[in-house]
Amino acid sequence: xxAALHCTVAVSALxxxxxxxxxxAGPTLPDTWLQAMxxxxxxxxxxxxxxxxxxxxxxxxxxAEDAWAAFEGPDPTVRRxxxxxxxxxxxxxxxxxxxxxxxxxxxxxxxRERNPDEPQSxxxxxxxxxxxxxxxxxxxxxxxxxxLAARESGDPTELLARAQEPVQTGEGPVPVAWFxxxxxxxxxxxxxxxxxxxxxxxxxSEAGAWADGGLESTLFAAWLDRIDLRKAMExxxxxxxxxxxxxxxxxxxxxxxxxxxxxxxxGEARTLDDALDAWRQRLDAEAPEAGMTLERDLGxxxxxxxxxxxxxxxxxxEDGHPAEALVFLDHARDVADRNVGPAxxxxxxxxxxxxxxxxxxxxxxxxxxxxxSEAHPEVLGLRERLGDLSVLRALxxxxxxxxN
Amino acid sequence: MTLRALxxxxxxxxxxxxxxLRYAEDRAPPIVNPLFTTTMSEARLAELVFEGLYTDDxxxxxxxxxxxxxxxxxxxxxxxxxxxxxxxxxxxxxFDSADVLFTVRALKNEKTASTDRGRVAFIKQxxxxxxxxxxxxxxxxxxxxxxxxxxxLLPEHVFAGTAVKRTDTFRTKPIGTGPYTVDxxxxxxxxxxxxxxxxxxxxxxxxxxxxxxADKNYQSKLLLYESLEAxxxxxxxxLATLQADRKIELYPYxxxxxxxxxxxxxxxPFDDARVREAxxxxxxxESLLAPIGTGEVVTGPFVTSSPYYNHKVERRTLxxxxxxxxxxxxxxSRSGEYWTKGxxxxxxxxxxxxxxETSQDVVIALQSQLESQGVKVEPTFxxxxxxxxxxxxxxxFDAVLSQWSFDRSEDITEQFHxxxxxxxxxxxxxxVDTLLEEARDTSDPQRKKSLLRDAHAxxxxxxxxxxxWTLDSYSAVSRRVDNVVIHPFYYFTWSREWELR
Numbered sequence: 001x002x003a004a005l006h007c008t009v010a011v012s013a014l015x016x017x018x019x020x021x022x023x024x025a026g027p028t029l030p031d032t033w034l035q036a037m038x039x040x041x042x043x044x045x046x047x048x049x050x051x052x053x054x055x056x057x058x059x060x061x062x063x064a065e066d067a068w069a070a071f072e073g074p075d076p077t078v079r080r081x082x083x084x085x086x087x088x089x090x091x092x093x094x095x096x097x098x099x100x101x102x103x104x105x106x107x108x109x110x111x112r113e114r115n116p117d118e119p120q121s122x123x124x125x126x127x128x129x130x131x132x133x134x135x136x137x138x139x140x141x142x143x144x145x146x147x148l149a150a151r152e153s154g155d156p157t158e159l160l161a162r163a164q165e166p167v168q169t170g171e172g173p174v175p176v177a178w179f180x181x182x183x184x185x186x187x188x189x190x191x192x193x194x195x196x197x198x199x200x201x202x203x204x205s206e207a208g209a210w211a212d213g214g215l216e217s218t219l220f221a222a223w224l225d226r227i228d229l230r231k232a233m234e235x236x237x238x239x240x241x242x243x244x245x246x247x248x249x250x251x252x253x254x255x256x257x258x259x260x261x262x263x264x265x266x267g268e269a270r271t272l273d274d275a276l277d278a279w280r281q282r283l284d285a286e287a288p289e290a291g292m293t294l295e296r297d298l299g300x301x302x303x304x305x306x307x308x309x310x311x312x313x314x315x316x317x318e319d320g321h322p323a324e325a326l327v328f329l330d331h332a333r334d335v336a337d338r339n340v341g342p343a344x345x346x347x348x349x350x351x352x353x354x355x356x357x358x359x360x361x362x363x364x365x366x367x368x369x370x371x372x373s374e375a376h377p378e379v380l381g382l383r384e385r386l387g388d389l390s391v392l393r394a395l396x397x398x399x400x401x402x403x404n
Numbered sequence: 405m406t407l408r409a410l411x412x413x414x415x416x417x418x419x420x421x422x423x424x425l426r427y428a429e430d431r432a433p434p435i436v437n438p439l440f441t442t443t444m445s446e447a448r449l450a451e452l453v454f455e456g457l458y459t460d461d462x463x464x465x466x467x468x469x470x471x472x473x474x475x476x477x478x479x480x481x482x483x484x485x486x487x488x489x490x491x492x493x494x495x496x497x498x499f500d501s502a503d504v505l506f507t508v509r510a511l512k513n514e515k516t517a518s519t520d521r522g523r524v525a526f527i528k529q530x531x532x533x534x535x536x537x538x539x540x541x542x543x544x545x546x547x548x549x550x551x552x553x554x555x556x557l558l559p560e561h562v563f564a565g566t567a568v569k570r571t572d573t574f575r576t577k578p579i580g581t582g583p584y585t586v587d588x589x590x591x592x593x594x595x596x597x598x599x600x601x602x603x604x605x606x607x608x609x610x611x612x613x614x615x616x617x618a619d620k621n622y623q624s625k626l627l628l629y630e631s632l633e634a635x636x637x638x639x640x641x642x643l644a645t646l647q648a649d650r651k652i653e654l655y656p657y658x659x660x661x662x663x664x665x666x667x668x669x670x671x672x673p674f675d676d677a678r679v680r681e682a683x684x685x686x687x688x689x690e691s692l693l694a695p696i697g698t699g700e701v702v703t704g705p706f707v708t709s710s711p712y713y714n715h716k717v718e719r720r721t722l723x724x725x726x727x728x729x730x731x732x733x734x735x736x737s738r739s740g741e742y743w744t745k746g747x748x749x750x751x752x753x754x755x756x757x758x759x760x761e762t763s764q765d766v767v768i769a770l771q772s773q774l775e776s777q778g779v780k781v782e783p784t785f786x787x788x789x790x791x792x793x794x795x796x797x798x799x800x801f802d803a804v805l806s807q808w809s810f811d812r813s814e815d816i817t818e819q820f821h822x823x824x825x826x827x828x829x830x831x832x833x834x835x836v837d838t839l840l841e842e843a844r845d846t847s848d849p850q851r852k853k854s855l856l857r858d859a860h861a862x863x864x865x866x867x868x869x870x871x872x873w874t875l876d877s878y879s880a881v882s883r884r885v886d887n888v889v890i891h892p893f894y895y896f897t898w899s900r901e902w903e904l905r
Contacts, residue, residue: 107849114547115847263886266653270883273650323462335654336644338698338876360463363812364892367658370709387711390812391849396548398523398555399815400893401826402444404430404661404760404807 032224032248034304036215038283038291047215051081059220060298062345063375064088068194079198080213084221086198088347090191091240091314092376095350097184098317099357099365100382101127104181107389114392121169121176130182131189137182143167147186154197156190159183163378179381187378192239205236222307224248243308244315252276257312259319265327269309273331276301299342306332306348313351322358329355340375353386362390422610424596425885425904427634428623431759432593432616434788435575436586438556439510439518439568442796444659444809448636449614451896452597453494454556454580457485457504460897462889464812466550470499470557470581480545485553487536491604493559494578494585501532506560515567519825522818523555557581583607583900592616607900608887618759627652627880633904635880636895639762640697646880655890657879660710661809662702663872665754665770668801670830673734673750680867682730683752686777687870688722692769696762699875704860705808705816707874712814712856717864724777743778751780753802755794758785763805766872770805799828811893816856817844820863831868 036043048056055070064085071082104127112120122139129136133151137144143162150159166177192204201207210217211230222243223229232242243249245257252275258264280301283292295301309332316325329352334343353368366386372379433446438454441447457471468474470491475484491499510516511524526549529541540549559579563572578586583605584597593616599607615632617623620639626632628649637657638646646652667674667683674680689701703720706713728738735745742749752774756763764785771781786794794800808819817840818824822832836859843855864871879895881888884905891897 111849266886270650277650330654330656335647335876335878336698338700360465361892364656364658366711367656367709384711387853388849391711391852394813395847395849395852396546396551397811397813398526398552399813399817400447400520400523400811401815401818402447402809403442404444404757404809 031227033215033218033221034224034300037219037298037300038287038295041288041291041294043215044219044294047077047219050075050077051216052078055081055085056219059085059088060303061342062340064092064346077213077216080210081216083195083198083207083210084216084219086191086195087239088345090188090195092345092347092350093184093188093191094240095314095347095354096379096382097130097182097188099350099354099369100181100184100385101130103357103362103382103386103389107385107392110389110392122178127181130185133182139169140167140180140182141169143180147182150186151189154190154193156187159186160378164380166381179384181381181385183378183381204233204239207233220303220307222246222304222311224304238314238318240314241311241318244311246308246311249308252279257315259316260321260324262323262327265312265316265324268312269328269331272305272308276305302334302343306334306345310345310348310351313355317351317355317358322355325351325355326359339371344371346372346375357386362386362393366390423904424611424613425609425633425902426613426615426631427636428615428617428626428632429636430616430618430620430623431757431788432595432614435570436578436595437558437568437570437572437575439516439520439558440570440575442519442792445614445636447893448895449595450556451582451891451894452584452612452899453578453582453586454558455582456556457487457553458550459554460891462898464892466548466554468550471550471553474550474553476546476549480542480547482539482541483546483549484533484537484539487538488604489536491581492602493561493581494600495559495562496602497559497561499557499559499581500535501538502560503557504538505530505532506563506566507555507557509566510558510563510568511555513566513568517570518568519818520555522825523552526552584612587611605900608903609899610904612899620762624880627882630882633882633885638878638880640699640876641695643697643876643878651883652880653883653888654878654880655888657877657890657892657895659809659877659893660707660812660814660874661807661877662705662707662874663766663805663807665870665872666804666806666829667868668799668803668829669832669868670799671802673745674802676734677866678730678734679736679750682727682734683774683779684720684867684870685723685727685730686774686779687720687770688773689720689870689872692766692773693873695765695769696873696875699873701873702871704864704871705820705869706814706856706860710814711853712860714857714860714864716857717861727777738778741778742780749780750778751782751802753782753784754805755784755786755791755801755803756805757791758787760805760807767805795828799830801828804828809893815844816840816859820859820868829868831863831866833862833866836862836866 052070055067058066058070068082068085068089071078071085105124108122108124123136125136126139133144133147146159150156163183166179169176196202196207199207199210208230211226217226217229223246225248228243228246228248252272254268254271309328313325313328316328332348337343340346349368349371353365356368357365366383369379369383429445431445433449436449436453438450441450455469458466459469461467470488472486472488477483487501493499508524508527508530511518511521526543527540528543531539533539562574562579576589583600583603585600587596587598589595595614597612599610617626623635624642624646627635647654667680669675693699700708701719702708703717704714731743736743736750754767756767767783771783774781795804818826820827820831820836821840822837839855839859843852846852879890886903886905887901889898
């Protein structure tokens with residue numbers, strides 16, 4: 001088959017090298033998307049023939065929204081690929097919602113604690129009601145109707161168009177301006193619904209059809225193979241941590257997780273690096289040239305590494321261990337690139353912000369959110385509220401500054 | 405004891421000392437006295453040697469260090485602080501209330517001339533109730549005074565009075581209550597610290613050595629070759645190499661820092677805003693930044709992720725026609741190589757610190773840009789002592805290239821208020837003074853943001869500085885060091901937990 005592979009078409013359009021026939025390499029991570037891409041690059045070529053190539057280009061550069069739009073059509077393979085992009089967007093907004101809801105609540109309650117006599121025009125519980133759009137969210141005024149309409153139609157266009165405008169409340173001479181804390185909650189719900197619709201499911205535990213697919217269900221994911229994905233869904237794992245306890249990664253020799261233990265987390269991350277280094281060396285010697293070219297051009301191992309670390313970070317956050325999460329997320333970030341792009345996903349920055357925020361590092365959470373501003377201008381409201389909280393918490397401090 | 409016995413004893417003592425954690429600074433602090441800490445390298449060292457009543461816990465909330473508890477009066481105008489018993493200074497003397505009183509009074513004493521005087525401005529009076537209880541009276545209501553009681557304390561018994569001099573012998577024989585004692589200032593400018601045997605809390609590193617390594621490239625090499633365990637700040641261009649090395653880990657160390665070229669506005673021609681603006685319009689900041697690595701251009705005195713950063717302020721770009729118009733309006737003409745006025749070429753004496761990372765690269769590129777547009781540039785690189793003397797004390801410069809780092813309060817008052825102690829460039833704008841004062845006094849976070857965004861815009865319009873960039877900042881630490889958590893400003897605050905394998 002490899003002899004027939006005259007030229008592999010790479011997503012990045014950089015892959016122009018032709019692979020020479022090479023002896024088959026022994027399987028290391030059998031049936032995983034990594035192995036498929038590197039050892040059988042024709043499968044990738046087939047995928048590009050079956051699904052819109054632009055979608056994979058966008059997904060590779062971590063532009064999930066463009067990928068979702070590019071994966072157009074009723075074909076089941078395309079729908080599974082589209083679900084992959086929608087899953088990514090849902091997780092991004094899920095994490096942003098997590099921060100905004102908590103920051104809103106923290107800001108309002110800490111401000112009230114400090115100024116008990118100050119009139120309150122925003123209910124403290126508002127953000128806690130975002131998921132259900134309960135009574136507390138009536139303070140959103142006409143914006144609440146936009147949320148309801150967006151959730152009903154699955155189209156957030158109008159909501160997004162207003163995302164950078166503050167919500168105004170109060171009839172007095174000085175109306176209070178604040179940003180909609182439920183925006184990302186609604187966006188997460190809409191993206192989840194889009195993903196599930198393409199998988200003919202209403203919730204993730206029923207979305208096993210995703211695992212029936214081929215490479216389109218696993219490519220660029222933290223779950224290495226379809227079995228991992230199916231098992232995670234069956235055991236009711238949260239979508240963000242689908243691969244965090246992946247059986248396939250056991251082949252890499254990763255130790256069992258010790259929840260909340262930052263030293264163990266560091267050990268896990270280091271073991272992962274060592275295992276992937278060793279695997280890469282072996283592939284260098286054994287894998288076909290076309291596959292290794294694909295690996296180098298698309299940074300496949302690096303991509304898996306980051307995705308897996310994000311899954312681990314998500315799991316730690318969900319378990320209430322932000323310090324443990326930070327270990328994984330700091331490891332995941334490619335520090336040579338400060339923006340959202342092939343090296344760092346938007347979800348990485350959102351998770352970093354969430355972990356820092358939940359570690360009490362509200363000001364540093366703003367640093368993590370900053371790179372999202374260009375690709376996701378709708379984070380403005382969250383940045384403003386997190387900024388308010390950060391300022392509030394530093395009000396009682398005496399500033400310090402030094403040279404250099 | 406015989407000489408031989410002494411030698412054996414000292415050898416045994418030497419072997420008993422654990423291998424030190426070695427970290428690199430661009431410049432060794434010439435003095436170790438928290439009253440006169442002006443640079444980040446001094447602040448980091450002070451964090452190892454001295455302590456305050458309160459410090460930050462891992463969630464950045466105040467937690468008692470030399471204080472055990474605080475009782476805030478109902479009217480919030482005073483507080484009683486109980487001191488931790490059993491704490492001793494590095495010379496064995498007992499820490500008590502007198503030391504707290506002394507430190508506050510020394511900081512407040514105008515003759516001390518501490519740049520940190522503002523940190524105790526909220527204290528009206530401090531009195532000792534007994535040896536381990538002090539009462540603070542405040543200038544106004546305080547909601548969380550422990551947040552302001554982080555300043556480092558000094559031993560009253562080693563000073564003759566509260567007018568402390570920078571040149572006092574204490575500067576090289578510091579005595580604190582912190583986990584490490586300064587053992588030696590070495591000939592190679594390194595500083596050796598040893599774990600303080602009678603420290604009142606647990607600490608895991610036996611010794612720490614601060615090594616002065618001015619060359620950032622060399623710092624990275626030393627770390628890669630395991631001749632260092634920590635590199636405080638990695639140059640952005642070295643990040644990829646260090647991240648790829650499996651013996652090293654990177655930790656974010658974002659100190660809200662930004663670079664600038666600051667003009668001396670008390671002297672002509674830089675007292676003329678048109679000249680400053682013209683020079684600003686001659687600089688292509690992006691191309692100055694490119695060789696340094698990843699960072700972001702700033703338009704004013706905050707980093708881009710700051711809640712106070714005004715994103716509506718437009719970035720000044722290279723604009724030769726604008727600079728020409730401004731200089732002509734300021735009375736300059738250009739017929740030959742340089743812009744001239746009264747026969748004298750427009751000359752910028754640019755002063756930079758020898759040890760500021762990559763400052764030479766920036767100065768040379770800046771010189772090239774300005775010279776090509778008719779401005780004569782005379783760069784001078786000075787050492788730490790001369791910098792302090794020329795810039796901090798005498799304010800004798802046309803322009804300086806430097807960097808400010810801020811803690812999370814990002815309080816720029818000292819740098820830009822007309823009465824600010826760190827306002828070396830003599831910047832004056834009554835409106836900015838008012839904005840800064842109101843921002844400091846308000847208890848409304850949104851109002852504070854708004855005021856400081858206005859201050860950003862007003863300062864940018866006055867062009868007291870050419871605002872350059874903020875760099876991505878990471879610290880690199882050997883994997884042999886466990887439990888590393890880095891304080892976002894003081895770096896070593898939680899180093900007691902660090903462990904060297």
